[in-house]
Amino acid sequence: MDADLDTVFAALADPTRRTILTMLLEDDMAVTDVAEPFEMSLAAISKHLTVLTRAGLISQERRGRVKWCKLQPDALKNASVWMQGFGQFEPVNLDAFERFLQQELSEAPYSET
C-alpha cells in the first residue's frame, strides 16, 4: 500500500544510514567524504546512499566528478505524520527531544555493545 513509508522506515532502520543523515545535517557532502569516517568500503557507503536516495531522504547531484549529497528532511514528514496518528505525544515536542538528549548523553559513549 504505502510503499513510501516502507522505504523511509527501512532506510532509517540502519545505524550507518542514520549517522549519514546526521552528518548531512551539518552540510552537503561528497560521497567520498561521507564514507571517510566509516570502517567500510566506499562501495558499501555508495549503496547506503542509494537506499537513502530512493527513500527520498537525500538527493544526489553530480558536479564534475564529485557527487554531492544533500539532506531532504521533508521526506520524513509522512513518516512523522503517520507516527503522530498514534497521538500519545505532542506533534512537535521539544521537551521530549531534550529528555531524549539527556538520556542519550547520559549513556557511556564507549560502552561495549
Place this chain on the structure above:
Amino acid sequence: MDADLDTVFAALADPTRRTILTMLLEDDMAVTDVAEPFEMSLAAISKHLTVLTRAGLISQERRGRVKWCKLQPDALKNASVWMQGFGQFEPVNLDAFERFLQQELSEAPYSET
C-alpha cells in the same frame, strides 16, 4: 545506544505490522483476531507480533489461552523525536541538537571503543 531505533524503525518498515498497529489503536486484540483480516497464516502474524513486541511497540499479556495484544505507543517517542530533530534544525535549540549530533557521530566506528 540506539539499537532501540534500529528495531523500532525496522518494525515499522513492514505494512502488515503498521496495519496491526493501527488495528490496535481501536482496542486490545487477541492474536487470532489480529490475524483474521490478513491473507496469511496465523504463524506469520504471530511472528509479526513478536517483532512488534521486541521493538516495544506492543505488549502481550496471556489471560487463559488467549494472548492479548496492547499498543505501547510510547515506544514511538524516541523514533518520533529523532525524526523531528531533522524537521526543525533552525530553531533556538540548535545547541541541544548539536550535542545530539556529537553523540551520534561518536558512535561511528572510527572512535573504536
Place this chain on the structure above:
DNA sequence: CGCATATTCAACCGATTGGTTGACGATTGC
C-alpha cells in the same frame, strides 16, 4: 477424560540485505 481452541515452535524456502572485492567509466589536472 477427550476434544476443540489459541498460540507457538521447528524446519524449510526464496528473496532481500549489508557487506566484500575487483574491474570499469568519467572527470580532472599535470
Place this chain on the structure above:
DNA sequence: GCAATCGTCAACCAATCGGTTGAATATGCG
C-alpha cells in the same frame, strides 16, 4: 596523453526476513 581521483557496477557471500506447513503445547469446555 596519462595518471590519479570519484563513484558505480557486477559478482559473490553469509545472514536475515517474511512467508509456508506440520507438529507441539497449553488451556477451556462439555
